[in-house]
Amino acid sequence: MHPNLEELIQRLQQAITLEDLQITTESLREHYAVTHVVYHWVNSVGERFGAGTYSQEWVDRYVEKDYLRMDPVIIGCFQRFHPVDWKQLDWSTKAAKSFFREAISFGIGNQGLTIPIRGPQGQFALFTVTDTCPDEVWADFIETNSRDLILIAHEFNKKALEFEKGTEQQSAANLSPRELSAMTLLAKGLSRAQTADEMQISEHTLRVYIEAARHKLGAMNTTHAVARALSRGLIVV
Amino acid sequence: MHPNLEELIQRLQQAITLEDLQITTESLREHYAVTHVVYHWVNSVGERFGAGTYSQEWVDRYVEKDYLRMDPVIIGCFQRFHPVDWKQLDWSTKAAKSFFREAISFGIGNQGLTIPIRGPQGQFALFTVTDTCPDEVWADFIETNSRDLILIAHEFNKKALEFEKGTEQQSAANLSPRELSAMTLLAKGLSRAQTADEMQISEHTLRVYIEAARHKLGAMNTTHAVARALSRGLIVV
DNA sequence: ATTTTACTCCCCATAAATGGGGAGGTGGGC
DNA sequence: GCCCACCTCCCCATTTATGGGGAGTAAAAT
Numbered sequence: 001m002h003p004n005l006e007e008l009i010q011r012l013q014q015a016i017t018l019e020d021l022q023i024t025t026e027s028l029r030e031h032y033a034v035t036h037v038v039y040h041w042v043n044s045v046g047e048r049f050g051a052g053t054y055s056q057e058w059v060d061r062y063v064e065k066d067y068l069r070m071d072p073v074i075i076g077c078f079q080r081f082h083p084v085d086w087k088q089l090d091w092s093t094k095a096a097k098s099f100f101r102e103a104i105s106f107g108i109g110n111q112g113l114t115i116p117i118r119g120p121q122g123q124f125a126l127f128t129v130t131d132t133c134p135d136e137v138w139a140d141f142i143e144t145n146s147r148d149l150i151l152i153a154h155e156f157n158k159k160a161l162e163f164e165k166g167t168e169q170q171s172a173a174n175l176s177p178r179e180l181s182a183m184t185l186l187a188k189g190l191s192r193a194q195t196a197d198e199m200q201i202s203e204h205t206l207r208v209y210i211e212a213a214r215h216k217l218g219a220m221n222t223t224h225a226v227a228r229a230l231s232r233g234l235i236v237v
Numbered sequence: 238m239h240p241n242l243e244e245l246i247q248r249l250q251q252a253i254t255l256e257d258l259q260i261t262t263e264s265l266r267e268h269y270a271v272t273h274v275v276y277h278w279v280n281s282v283g284e285r286f287g288a289g290t291y292s293q294e295w296v297d298r299y300v301e302k303d304y305l306r307m308d309p310v311i312i313g314c315f316q317r318f319h320p321v322d323w324k325q326l327d328w329s330t331k332a333a334k335s336f337f338r339e340a341i342s343f344g345i346g347n348q349g350l351t352i353p354i355r356g357p358q359g360q361f362a363l364f365t366v367t368d369t370c371p372d373e374v375w376a377d378f379i380e381t382n383s384r385d386l387i388l389i390a391h392e393f394n395k396k397a398l399e400f401e402k403g404t405e406q407q408s409a410a411n412l413s414p415r416e417l418s419a420m421t422l423l424a425k426g427l428s429r430a431q432t433a434d435e436m437q438i439s440e441h442t443l444r445v446y447i448e449a450a451r452h453k454l455g456a457m458n459t460t461h462a463v464a465r466a467l468s469r470g471l472i473v474v
Numbered sequence: 475a476t477t478t479t480a481c482t483c484c485c486c487a488t489a490a491a492t493g494g495g496g497a498g499g500t501g502g503g504c
Numbered sequence: 505g506c507c508c509a510c511c512t513c514c515c516c517a518t519t520t521a522t523g524g525g526g527a528g529t530a531a532a533a534t
Contacts, residue, residue, distance in 0.1 A: 081356045082395050093533085118355035119318045122473040147388055154387060158319050176510060180306065189461030192491070205512050207492085212510095221520095222491075223460040224426030230467045231474050233315035236279065236305065236361075237464055413480060429521070442482050444522085449480095458490095459521075478533070483526105490521065500511075 004031065005148050012155045021051040021159060028152070029053050032145065034131040035109035039156045041125035049160065052128075058106040072096045077116035077126055083146055086112035087135070111138040113146070115153040119161055121231050127153035175234060179213040182206060183229045186222060187237045241268065242385050249392045258288040258396060265389070266290050269382065271368040272346035276393045278362035279305075286397065289365075295343040309333050314353035314363055320383055323349035324372070348375040350383070352390040356398055359470040364390035412471055416450040419443060420466045423459060424474045 008028065015021050021039065028037040038052030061067075068074060076089040091100055104110060109130035117125040129149060131138060175183065178199070185195040196206040210222060219225035229235045245261075245268065252258050258276065265274040275289025298304075305311060313326040328337055341347055346367035354362040366386060368375060412420065415436070422432040433443040447459060454469075456462035466472045 079357045081360075081398050082391075118470070120316045122359075122467070122470050123318075124470070124473075150391060151384055151387065154319075161318050178511065184306070186460055187464035189457030189464075191458065202513060204514060220426030221428065223423055223463050226460050226464050227424035227426075227467055227474055230464055233312060236311070236315070237468050415481070439483065441484060480531080482529080488523080492519070
């Protein structure tokens with residue numbers, strides 16, 4: 001374990017503004033003596049939020065070209081769980097190769113480690129450390145620090161979720177057991193007739209539950225109601 | 238950091254069967270001198286998988302009574318990111334109270350810390366440590382070990398995902414951008430007409446996307462397809 | 475250069491979901 | 505004891521979703 005992990009995490013935990021997170025990324029960059037440290041998050045509303053040491057030029061370029069949609073780091077991390085060494089990713093396509101060349105020209109560095117992080121309600125974030133060095137040096141760096149970085153990424157995301165919570169409040173909307181059963185069965189793909197049969201009630205009665213759940217959830221239709229129940233963690237499929 | 242974390246994680250990383258995970262939970266229980274250690278996972282197909290030291294009687298009881306749907310630990314962890322001390326959860330309802338009493342009678346312990354873990358395609362897992370002790374002792378335990386436990390939980394899930402990859406690899410389900418747009422808008426409660434209008438295509442065309450998405454997701458109807466897309470983290474509302 | 479993938483459009487008919495009413499029974503909480 | 509939330513049942517008519525076909529263009533991957 002790195003001796004200063006405690007101190008770094010404490011600084012993170014004490015952050016109260018976005019700028020504090022920004023400063024923390026800069027401190028981390030100095031501390032680990034790497035090229036860049038970035039925390040990046042696309043929230044449930046599609047808003048982007050991030051803190052990091054990439055140059056503004058690169059960020060602008062990235063947004064302008066909509067690289068989010070093709071960046072092999074994003075694509076790769078989205079289907080992985082463990083930290084991803086950029087070398088493990090698929091850079092074979094032409095677009096990926098030119099993207100990588102361009103990234104290097106913007107001073108991103110030739111090495112990178114990105115940790116995917118997933119939170120409630122489908123939240124997805126990335127914590128990235130990049131450097132400019134030979135493969136062997138980078139392998140050593142990962143070997144030494146990956147666990148610390150996982151914990152730091154975790155703390156970053158915890159903080160980001162705290163900020164998010166301040167901006168969007170969500171109503172409790174507690175559904176009755178029968179309403180929850182109805183929502184769950186519908187989410188499993190059963191039709192109303194099947195659901196009513198499974199719940200051993202008439203379809204007429206089932207409709208009352210569905211309607212009640214819809215109104216409680218402020219949903220437009222059954223599909224919407226099921227989607228909201230899922231998003232809010234009221235039901236599990 | 239606990240001196241034996243390295244050894245424990247290495248043992249985890251070398252696990253090649255489900256029984257190895259089971260043995261690891263038992264080793265962890267001894268190592269931390271706690272009442273129970275459990276890793277539990279409900280995958281995208283709804284299959285349950287787990288390793289842990291709970292008694293078979295409690296597991297059977299839990300499944301029989303379908304406690305998964307009301308367990309405050311599940312509900313609470315599903316909407317949280319950071320490790321959850323069971324005391325932070327909402328035990329105010331009558332059902333929750335009797336559930337807690339019953340759990341204690343089955344020797345689960347009066348204290349618990351559960352770490353929610355989320356993987357690709359909406360995978361959701363829980364890593365739990367329980368104990369029987371006073372609040373202050375438990376607070377100390379958490380203070381001392383929570384970070385180690387996060388890393389252990391991470392390794393557990395990495396291993397579980399490796400196992401999963403072996404058994405079911407067909408659930409890749411790549412939806413095209415238009416299919417994803419359709420699913421997202423439907424999940425937001427738009428009707429087909431509104432969705433088609435929003436996507437600026439004819440409703441006939443929209444139906445092709447919905448049908449394609451349904452088939453790819455193996456869903457019975459639109460509601461089911463949207464639910465699966467949400468569960469697997471393909472779309473966000 | 476060829477194949478695959480994605481995107482767009484159109485037809486038919488039937489089954490399903492939705493909108494709005496109303497009514498009676500139970501149990502728990504104040 | 506009363507009220508509220510929950511559970512159950514039923515009617516009407518209309519809109520919407522679903523099932524199965526087919527077919528052409530354009531871009532991208534191989």
